[in-house]
Amino acid sequence: MLHLPVLKADERKHSMDTDKGEKVDLTDAIFQLEKEGEWIVQRVPEPYIELDTKYGRKKKIPIEHTWHHKSCGQCGHIPGYSASIFWLNREFGLDYHDPTNQTSCTAWNYYASATSNPEAQAAVAIRNFASAYEVGYFPLIHCGTSFGHYKEVRHALVHQPELRRKVKAIMEKLGKPFVIPEEIVHYSEWVLAMKDRIAERQQLDMSMITATVHPACHYHKLIEDDAIYDSEIYGAQRTAIISGTLKALGINVADYSTWFDCCGFGFRHILVSRDFSRSFSVQRKIGVMIEEANPDVTVTHDTGCVTTLDQSQFAGKAHDKKVGLPVMSDSQMAALAMGAHPYKVLQLHWHNTDNKAFLEKLGIDHEKKWSEFQHEIQKIKDGKNEYMSWEDAK
Amino acid sequence: MMALDLSQNKYSDVSMEEKDRLFAEAKADERWEHVLYGCYECGICVAACPSARFYDFSPRVIAQAVAREDTDLIYTLMADSIWDCSQCFSCDRCPRKNSPGQIITILREVSVKNGLKSAKEALQGYGRIIYKIMLTGTQVSPDMLQPDAFPDWGTHVYEIAENLDDWRKALPPETLHTTETSWVIDDKTIIELYLIWHMTGVMDLISGVDEGLYDIIVDVMEERLEEAGYDDVTFD
Numbered sequence: 002m003l004h005l006p007v008l009k010a011d012e013r014k015h016s017m018d019t020d021k022g023e024k025v026d027l028t029d030a031i032f033q034l035e036k037e038g039e040w041i042v043q044r045v046p047e048p049y050i051e052l053d054t055k056y057g058r059k060k061k062i063p064i065e066h067t068w069h070h071k072s073c074g075q076c077g078h079i080p081g082y083s084a085s086i087f088w089l090n091r092e093f094g095l096d097y098h099d100p101t102n103q104t105s106c107t108a109w110n111y112y113a114s115a116t117s118n119p120e121a122q123a124a125v126a127i128r129n130f131a132s133a134y135e136v137g138y139f140p141l142i143h144c145g146t147s148f149g150h151y152k153e154v155r156h157a158l159v160h161q162p163e164l165r166r167k168v169k170a171i172m173e174k175l176g177k178p179f180v181i182p183e184e185i186v187h188y189s190e191w192v193l194a195m196k197d198r199i200a201e202r203q204q205l206d207m208s209m210i211t212a213t214v215h216p217a218c219h220y221h222k223l224i225e226d227d228a229i230y231d232s233e234i235y236g237a238q239r240t241a242i243i244s245g246t247l248k249a250l251g252i253n254v255a256d257y258s259t260w261f262d263c264c265g266f267g268f269r270h271i272l273v274s275r276d277f278s279r280s281f282s283v284q285r286k287i288g289v290m291i292e293e294a295n296p297d298v299t300v301t302h303d304t305g306c307v308t309t310l311d312q313s314q315f316a317g318k319a320h321d322k323k324v325g326l327p328v329m330s331d332s333q334m335a336a337l338a339m340g341a342h343p344y345k346v347l348q349l350h351w352h353n354t355d356n357k358a359f360l361e362k363l364g365i366d367h368e369k370k371w372s373e374f375q376h377e378i379q380k381i382k383d384g385k386n387e388y389m390s391w392e393d394a395k
Numbered sequence: 396m397m398a399l400d401l402s403q404n405k406y407s408d409v410s411m412e413e414k415d416r417l418f419a420e421a422k423a424d425e426r427w428e429h430v431l432y433g434c435y436e437c438g439i440c441v442a443a444c445p446s447a448r449f450y451d452f453s454p455r456v457i458a459q460a461v462a463r464e465d466t467d468l469i470y471t472l473m474a475d476s477i478w479d480c481s482q483c484f485s486c487d488r489c490p491r492k493n494s495p496g497q498i499i500t501i502l503r504e505v506s507v508k509n510g511l512k513s514a515k516e517a518l519q520g521y522g523r524i525i526y527k528i529m530l531t532g533t534q535v536s537p538d539m540l541q542p543d544a545f546p547d548w549g550t551h552v553y554e555i556a557e558n559l560d561d562w563r564k565a566l567p568p569e570t571l572h573t574t575e576t577s578w579v580i581d582d583k584t585i586i587e588l589y590l591i592w593h594m595t596g597v598m599d600l601i602s603g604v605d606e607g608l609y610d611i612i613v614d615v616m617e618e619r620l621e622e623a624g625y626d627d628v629t630f631d
């Protein structure tokens with residue numbers, strides 16, 4: 002494979018293309034449809050922080066009063082990912098809601114099997130949005146695919162009156178309001194918006210860490226105008242998400258030549274054709290990162306990406322491929338920086354690739370931390386505790 | 396890598412009328428005019444495409460075929476190629492503003508709706524996922540992490556499966572102590588999801604590709620809907 006010399010995040014000399022590109026700013030259309038009585042627009046609650054999108058539109062990122070639209074893959078298979086998002090909210094004392102009337106967005110299934118259709122997909126999205134609106138909290142979307150898919154749904158609902166009519170009729174039958182959020186916000190945008198506050202509370206020096214970043218395809222390729230960009234990060238030629246957060250934590254963000262490539266997840270492939278996912282992930286992502294940047298960790302912000310990049314390395318080892326790179330989410334990295342427990346909060350035992358060397362480099366005694374976690378497990382086994390609480394996780 | 400055979404009239408057992416009809420169905424989709432504007436045949440989509448690196452697969456060929464309305468070739472691609480796509484939408488950087496990935500989404504939907512053999516084959520082994528999402532409201536769940544399902548993920552899956560109950564209880568968010576769903580979901584929410592599947596014709600799609608799965612899902616749903624007081628779940 003051909004390798005190009007690569008520049009780091011802050012070595013690009015470009016600026017944001019504010020007057021180029023086809024802009025997809027739905028703000029006016031969304032509010033106009035509200036005026037016409039088509040739906041209710043749920044406003045971003047105060048306080049919010051404004052971040053730049055690809056062509057310069059300011060996107061409002063709510064700080065609190067957020068309704069956590071969880072990810073099935075995160076909560077199910079890498080639950081420290083979600084736990085870290087909640088932990089960060091709690092550390093800052095922010096008001097949030099973790100609902101039990103939320104369903105998956107069902108987009109994973111849709112992209113994998115096509116056993117759904119636009120009406121069903123839009124109705125699932127709006128049912129979730131309505132549930133957030135009913136309790137007065139604003140949706141914060143944990144999954145990159147849910148985020149990209151909901152942006153597509155919103156775009157389709159604005160442009161397709163027939164689809165709106167059908168979804169409206171379904172919501173009426175369910176007895177739910179037809180609500181569209183003013184912004185579709187991904188949790189990693191919230192983490193980026195909070196980066197300075199996170200850095201202020203940082204307990205762990207991370208300046209000796211080199212990290213590569215993998216941005217989720219469905220974050221920055223679907224409705225690309227809506228992703229966050231920053232002239233200070235890759236000269237705004239790439240999304241600033243994750244990279245901006247890691248730089249604020251003092252981490253050296255290293256570049257590699259297959260940054261734009263997908264992780265290999267493939268939706269159906271990770272479930273029923275994993276030979277593709279394994280090969281792509283190991284050969285086009287992990288192997289290239291190691292060869293070109295030799296990082297201590299790779300950081301991403303989506304369910305499928307953490308899963309594929311992490312789990313695929315086991316088979317890569319058997320084939321003598323360059324593997325052994327820990328994979329984490331930006332929420333886990335931010336929580337770790339602020340002193341979260343690697344097993345009680347980050348739940349790193351659910352990850353596959355060995356991350357002990359990474360923890361040691363940060364000066365974390367992982368054996369001690371693991372025994373602290375085991376102590377909590379013992380309390381559960383002995384019936385002393387039914388569950389490990391947030392208090393126990395301190 | 397299996398070579399993709401695109402020879403003319405490869406599926407001669409299927410009439411041209413049928414091939415035309417299937418394409419007309421795709422073209423009638425409301426999204427069609429936003430996903431295909433033409434095609435420069437430049438191949439930029441191929442350069443960005445992960446599936447093109449590992450399969451004999453090309454979003455350019457698919458965009459070319461649909462832009463030229465070559466219904467014979469489109470049928471062959473629906474039969475032999477579209478399920479290789481990763482649905483990553485890297486091809487959305489098309490200079491003609493096409494979305495080959497979304498063209499594929501629509502072609503897949505048409506394949507499923509019409510119960511094409513290729514769709515049935517592609518969905519083999521996928522039933523448990525559809526079952527999970529349709530009946531529980533979360534697509535994947537902790538108890539799916541079983542060594543026989545993920546042998547290539549190594550010994551760590553054994554460890555998770557062995558410790559699943561305790562490890563789930565050792566999660567601080569109160570909603571995550573579940574094993575059969577990824578988080579706690581209210582019964583009412585699941586009922587609402589069933590109603591959506593019924594009202595939007597998704598149940599009919601399932602029956603077209605996997606009748607056995609359809610029967611199981613309907614059995615479970617009907618019982619729960621009846622319990623919740625919905626006797627008639629037919630909607631217009």
Ligand code: SF4
Nearest residue numbers: 435437438440458489
């Ligand atoms: S679909 Fe777009 S990127 Fe692909 S060949 Fe056609 S014009 Fe080029």
Ligand code: SF4
Nearest residue numbers: 444480481484486496
């Ligand atoms: S969506 Fe499909 S065709 Fe497009 S780049 Fe991804 S794998 Fe290739």
